[in-house]
Amino acid sequence: MCNPLDNEKEIYEKISKEKLVVPSVIWQLLDHHLGNDIYVITLIAGTHVTGERQEPIPAGEGRKIIEHCEEMRRFLQRLRKVSAA
Numbered sequence: 241m242c243n244p245l246d247n248e249k250e251i252y253e254k255i256s257k258e259k260l261v262v263p264s265v266i267w268q269l270l271d272h273h274l275g276n277d278i279y280v281i282t283l284i285a286g287t288h289v290t291g292e293r294q295e296p297i298p299a300g301e302g303r304k305i306i307e308h309c310e311e312m313r314r315f316l317q318r319l320r321k322v323s324a325a
Contacts, residue, residue, distance in 0.1 A: 266323070273315045277308040 245251065254260070262270075284305055288297045297305070 266319070269315075269319065274312055277312045277315075281305050281308050 284301050285297060288295050288301065
């Protein structure tokens, strides 16, 4: 994580102490949608920056990465909208 929350340690402690759980149906959505986008981003970037023939990521491939990042954000917004208390 590049920018943890100032109180992130306390949040994890609260989750553990209060035994807060995420329902399995939500985990299924998270794993499917975020997992797929992360996998595609890894494939795109990995094609260019791993192995012996490393090269800059072309602009078109960078746009694809940004599209997948934006899709993750849209998914999280949809999930928040339907699960907000």
